[in-house]
Amino acid sequence: METLGLEGSYTAFPCEANAVEATLSQCRAQGITGLNVTIPHKATALTLADNATPMAQLAQAANTLTLHTNGTITAHNTDIAGILASIPPTVRQHLPHTHVVVLGAGGVAKAIVAALQYYPLPQLTVVSRSQERAADVMALTQLAAHQHNTAVGWQPWPEKTTPFYAAAKTTRLLVINATPIGMATSDDTGPLNTVLDCALGTVASPGQCTAIDTVYQANTLTGFCKLAHAKGIPQQDGLAMLVHQGAESFTCWTGTSINTEIRLAALAHLRQTAT
Numbered sequence: 001m002e003t004l005g006l007e008g009s010y011t012a013f014p015c016e017a018n019a020v021e022a023t024l025s026q027c028r029a030q031g032i033t034g035l036n037v038t039i040p041h042k043a044t045a046l047t048l049a050d051n052a053t054p055m056a057q058l059a060q061a062a063n064t065l066t067l068h069t070n071g072t073i074t075a076h077n078t079d080i081a082g083i084l085a086s087i088p089p090t091v092r093q094h095l096p097h098t099h100v101v102v103l104g105a106g107g108v109a110k111a112i113v114a115a116l117q118y119y120p121l122p123q124l125t126v127v128s129r130s131q132e133r134a135a136d137v138m139a140l141t142q143l144a145a146h147q148h149n150t151a152v153g154w155q156p157w158p159e160k161t162t163p164f165y166a167a168a169k170t171t172r173l174l175v176i177n178a179t180p181i182g183m184a185t186s187d188d189t190g191p192l193n194t195v196l197d198c199a200l201g202t203v204a205s206p207g208q209c210t211a212i213d214t215v216y217q218a219n220t221l222t223g224f225c226k227l228a229h230a231k232g233i234p235q236q237d238g239l240a241m242l243v244h245q246g247a248e249s250f251t252c253w254t255g256t257s258i259n260t261e262i263r264l265a266a267l268a269h270l271r272q273t274a275t
């Protein structure tokens with residue numbers, strides 16, 4: 001805000017699951033004009049808004065709210081733009097030949113699948129504990145999958161290493177971790193390890209696989225990135241996504257775009273300080 005000559009501050013408000021509406025009213029009373037919303041409040045935030053952007057409707061979740069002076073609230077979902085912007089260009093250019101495997105079936109998995117519908121993927125697999133929740137995620141890409149002839153499917157967490165089933169001709173694999181596993185150093189990352197071994201069994205070399213984590217940690221690799229790095233798989237943590245979705249939220253509130261230079265500076269700063 002300082003760099004752009006704008007006045008304001010960005011503060012965290014703890015909020016219990018049953019107090020989202022009351023917290024919104026308090027924020028409005030304090031003259032707050034914009035909010036980010038995080039787990040587990042994203043779906044509730046959408047239902048409390050007066051209107052929603054197509055992205056928020058698509059992801060069925062809001063991570064950003066604009067509180068207008070007339071008392072109405074607009075719900076946005078900038079996770080989708082954040083994810084899209086955070087996929088390295090070298091990975092993005094190969095998406096038409098890439099089997100994308102999304103781990104988890106929560107809010108971020110939904111945003112990922114919604115974001116990827118803009119690409120003609122040959123194959124998309126959701127790996128999760130619940131087939132029902134995976135079906136909700138996969139439903140988001142139904143139309144696009146039909147249009148792009150994408151083979152969309154669910155599989156439970158693999159118990160042993162067998163190459164991922166390839167329904168379509170793919171030369172690359174992109175595995176995106178949309179679970180919190182590996183956020184804490186005490187987490188059992190065994191399931192992530194097996195998934196990465198399954199991924200390696202599908203490609204000719206580790207370089208043809210990419211691992212992207214949505215989780216991030218300060219000054220250290222996340223559990224998922226650590227495993228990928230050890231296997232020679234190019235990896236990226238969730239900080240880029242965090243910066244890009246934050247920049248998009250900022251634009252929703254202020255109408256001001258955040259250029260690449262500022263985004264990269266924020267990313268470098270977060271690499272040192274994120275918790």
Ligand SMILES: NC(=O)c1ccc[n+]([C@@H]2O[C@H](COP(=O)([O-])OP(=O)(O)OC[C@H]3O[C@@H](n4cnc5c(N)ncnc54)[C@H](OP(=O)(O)O)[C@@H]3O)[C@@H](O)[C@H]2O)c1
Pocket residue numbers: 039079082103104105106107108109128129130133178179180181183191214215216238239241242243245
């Ligand atoms: N980088 C960023 O900007 C950014 C933004 C938002 C979130 N995130 C990251 O994304 C992660 C997911 O967020 P979310 O909003 O999607 O959360 P969510 O809605 O709670 O979904 C989490 C998903 O992970 C699965 N899961 C959790 N623990 C698991 C385990 N031990 N084994 C297997 N599956 C497990 C859950 O499975 P079930 O469905 O079976 O319960 C669920 O499908 C967060 O932990 C956060 O670190 C990053």
